[in-house]
Amino acid sequence: MHTLSFKHNDQMPILGLGTFRSEPKAVYSAVLEALKMGYRHIDCAAAYGNEKEVGEAIAEAIDSGVVTREELWITSKLWSDSHGMDNVQPALEKTLKDLKLDYLDLYLVHWPVAFKKGVEMPEKADQFIPLEEVPLTDTWAGMEAALEKGLVKHIGVSNFNTQYLKALLETAKQKPEVNQIEIHPFLQQDTLVDFCKQVGIHLTAYAPIGSGGAEDDALNLFKNVVLLDIAQAHGKTVAQVALKWGIQRGISVIPKSTNVSRLQENLDALKFELSASDMEKIATLNKDHRFVDAKFWEVEGGPYTAEEIWNA
Structure with a gap:
């Protein structure tokens, strides 16, 4: 499988399995089947609420000889109730x-968003913590400490715009090695992609095929004439x-x-x-449309807006 190269000659498979919004029982079967098929990159997050089941599938695959731990690339993410240097390691250990x-x-x-410990998803302004009080640099220092302790091999960010990265x-002792963001033909993110490549930060695309549930046909990649024509030409x-x-x-x-068939x-x-x-034709499809618009971080009187998250 094609890979992206990291320090220490580590290699991340360029195609992995996402587990966002996968129900716990279903995700166990999906991860196990995916590993049997040849997937070696699994993307997880504490916020997805299914890491125990993902872990059971990984353990089953290792115990049964499907894979070794060394063959796998496992990613997870620090949720926003655990920002701040002292909160990173406990969240990571969980x-x-x-x-x-x-x-x-x-x-x-x-996310470049912080809120109070124990809050799953804030609904009121006083449940958030402004970044002035918990700077991203402080959280990043906690990430660097986890790296130094060997709890993680590589560290990065998700949903960070150019200004947050700069x-x-x-101040970073260890620069982020990855920025995971929404990228698909309708949201091509050329400026951010170019910046990350210039400074040596790999990119991972979530929602890489958009949202099949888009009600507006114009926002449904599966109904786009250009993509349909290219797919037909390749028999894909x-x-x-x-x-x-x-x-x-x-x-x-x-x-x-x-x-299983989609996997x-x-x-x-x-x-x-x-x-x-083909690539040139797809380059004309950008609509700057986000399926994950970050409006869920906006509450009355709160410290975060989608505009700031994407464009500050």
């Missing part, structure tokens, strides 16, 4: 316990074309599915190439 692992390959700060890079699906487009930009992709379909995106003409 994730490691749930995943039944001694270390993570990659740990990400999930601020972090000014639109999902495979969207995934391959990301991969050929040098971006890792983590499509989520619990359907195989996504994995098979590695088995063909898009032409330069």
Whole structure:
């Protein structure tokens, strides 16, 4: 499988399995089947509420000889109720316990948003903590400490815009190695992609095939004429074309599915190439449309806005 190179010669498979919104019982079966198929990169997060089941599937695959731990790349994320240097390690240790692992390959700060310990999803302004009180640099110092202790091999961020990254890079002892953001043909993020490549930060695309549940046909990748034509020409699906487009930009992709045939379909995106003409056609499809719009962080009188998160 094609990989992205990290320090210490570590290699992250460019295509992985996302586990966002996967029900616990379904995610166990999906992870186990995916590992049997050849997936070696699993993307998790404490906030997804299913890391115990993911961990059970990983343990089963290792115990039965399907994979070794060393062959796997496991990513998880620090939830926003655990920002601040002293909160990182306890949150990480909980994730490691749930995943039944001694270390993570990659740990990400999930959002540049902080709120009070024990709050799952804030609904009132006083449940948030402004970044002035818990600076991202303080949280990052906790990430660096976890790295130094060997609890994680690599550290990074998620949903960080250019300005947040620049601020972090000014003081970081260890720069973020990954920024995980929403990327698909309708949200191509060229400016942020170019910046990350310039400073040596890998990108991982979540929602790489958009949202199949989009009610507006104009926002449904699976109904886009350009993508349908390219897919037909290659004898592939639109999902495979969207995934391959990301991969050929040098971006890792983590499509989520619990359907066995879709798991195989996504994995098979590695088995063909898009032409330069295909890539040029897809480049014209950008709509700057976010399926994850971050409006859920906006509450009356609160310290965060979607505009600030994406464009500050």
